[in-house]
Amino acid sequence: MDRRLVERAQDGDEAAFADLAFGIGDRLYAVAYRTLRDGGLAEDAVQQALVTIWQQLPGLRDPDAFMAWSYRVLVNACYAEGRRQRRWDAGLRLVPTDRTLGDATAAVADRDELERAFRHLPPDQRAVLVLQHYLGMTMSQIAATLGIPVGTVRSRLHFARDAMRAAIDAEARLAAGGERW
Amino acid sequence: MVRKRDSDPVDEILDSFLGEGPVEIDGLVIEEALARISTTPQRGAMGRPWSPFRALAVAAALVLLVTGGLVVGQLTAPHPVPSPSASVLPSAEAWPSGGPVPGSLAGSWAGTNRDPGGLSISLSLGGNAYSLASGSEHHGGKVVVDGDRLLLFDGDGCVALPGGIGEYRWTLSGDGMLSLQLIQDPCPRVDNLGDSTWDRIR
Numbered sequence: 001m002d003r004r005l006v007e008r009a010q011d012g013d014e015a016a017f018a019d020l021a022f023g024i025g026d027r028l029y030a031v032a033y034r035t036l037r038d039g040g041l042a043e044d045a046v047q048q049a050l051v052t053i054w055q056q057l058p059g060l061r062d063p064d065a066f067m068a069w070s071y072r073v074l075v076n077a078c079y080a081e082g083r084r085q086r087r088w089d090a091g092l093r094l095v096p097t098d099r100t101l102g103d104a105t106a107a108v109a110d111r112d113e114l115e116r117a118f119r120h121l122p123p124d125q126r127a128v129l130v131l132q133h134y135l136g137m138t139m140s141q142i143a144a145t146l147g148i149p150v151g152t153v154r155s156r157l158h159f160a161r162d163a164m165r166a167a168i169d170a171e172a173r174l175a176a177g178g179e180r181w
Numbered sequence: 182m183v184r185k186r187d188s189d190p191v192d193e194i195l196d197s198f199l200g201e202g203p204v205e206i207d208g209l210v211i212e213e214a215l216a217r218i219s220t221t222p223q224r225g226a227m228g229r230p231w232s233p234f235r236a237l238a239v240a241a242a243l244v245l246l247v248t249g250g251l252v253v254g255q256l257t258a259p260h261p262v263p264s265p266s267a268s269v270l271p272s273a274e275a276w277p278s279g280g281p282v283p284g285s286l287a288g289s290w291a292g293t294n295r296d297p298g299g300l301s302i303s304l305s306l307g308g309n310a311y312s313l314a315s316g317s318e319h320h321g322g323k324v325v326v327d328g329d330r331l332l333l334f335d336g337d338g339c340v341a342l343p344g345g346i347g348e349y350r351w352t353l354s355g356d357g358m359l360s361l362q363l364i365q366d367p368c369p370r371v372d373n374l375g376d377s378t379w380d381r382i383r
Contacts, residue, residue, distance in 0.1 A: 012223055014215075014218065014219060017215075017218065018215050021211050021214060021215060022208070022211055025206045025208075025210070025211045026204055026205050026206055028206070029203070029204075029205070029206035029210075030202070030203065030204045033202050033203055034199050034202055039203065043206065043207070043210045046206060046210060046211075046214070047210060047213060047214040047217070050211070050214040050215075050218070051214055051217050051218055051221055052365060052367055054218040054221060054223060055218075055221060055222075055223055055224050056223075056224060056345055056346075056367050057223060058223050058224060059224060059345060072367070072369075073367050076366065076367060076368075076369070076371050079371065079372065079375065080363060080365075080371070080375060083363070083375060083376050111198065114194070114198050118198070124372060129195060129199065130199055133192070133195045133196050133198075133199040133200075134199045134200065146369060147338060147339060147368065147369045148338075148369055161191055161192075161195075164191060164194075164195060165191045168190075168191060168194060
């Protein structure tokens with residue numbers, strides 16, 4: 001990210017901020033979508049995050065930390081969006097899977113199970129999974145981005161991965177049972 | 182974007198699962214956000230890096246304030262008036278408008294919901310300070326109350342944005358329960374405070 005652009009935006013230059021917004025919009029949306037699992041909610045979260053970033057930008061001490069800080073503002077916007085919409089646990093209305101179908105359909109069923117399990121995670125656990133598995137951040141990078149201790153990141157990842165592992169294992173057991181039939 | 186860490190199949194499945202999905206936002210969404218910011222003022226630069234010129238200006242203002250106060254004091258008071266300590270003079274730039282925590286809010290509160298990690302959480306409010314405790318974690322900062330708005334700032338848990346202001350609407354129910362409704366907060370304390378309810382401990 002261009003430091004000078006950030007500094008100009010910090011001084012209230014709306015054109016510079018527009019360049020920043022278009023520069024980071026896709027990245028913010030990709031993270032918001034993967035966290036919220038809903039395109040409309042993700043767009044709302046990105047919009048709110050951009051407005052908050054604009055408002056709070058003069059207080060950012062290190063312009064080089066702009067991207068990491070923007071992710072933090074976005075994650076908080078995702079939390080707020082999820083609370084407002086109360087759709088974290090709504091889940092997809094999925095058609096029951098027919099285990100006798102071919103591999104392609106079974107793969108879709110596996111994905112649906114993952115989707116369902118992911119939607120049941122609390123938002124803070126979703127966020128750390130997305131930062132780790134989509135953005136490829138290390139635990140210390142996640143901690144710095146979210147402003148939480150590394151130990152908290154570790155525990156959130158632990159609980160989230162356990163929940164996802166349980167869903168994957170359950171799916172595998174069901175698939176194995178289906179083959180016996 | 183996606184990286185491989187080890188051979189754990191769960192990690193590989195999650196890499197693949199979270200790698201799926203759209204990666205581009207509709208430009209209209211950004212345009213709408215930019216339309217909103219054109220009518221949204223930026224907040225004061227509370228966390229700006231130290232600048233010698235700014236520091237000189239602040240020092241000059243303090244000298245004027247203190248010496249002016251002394252002169253006025255000598256002219257009007259029968260006894261010398263102690264000059265205010267610069268360390269307790271709040272910076273008009275750094276403090277949002279509002280006053281100290283009112284008596285009805287002051288004290289310790291227990292969150293009725295546990296924090297996202299499952300730990301109980303407590304909130305203490307008094308004067309112009311707040312503190313949040315959850316498990317072994319403890320964060321605090323400054324607070325002012327402006328009508329039904331609670332404004333938190335200078336939070337030590339808000340690393341990337343030390344001056345970030347959290348705004349919450351507070352209400353007390355008939356049975357004394359405190360409710361905090363999130364207006365906005367760019368800091369991690371929002372995890373515990375956003376749309377939350379609290380029982381008074383003391």
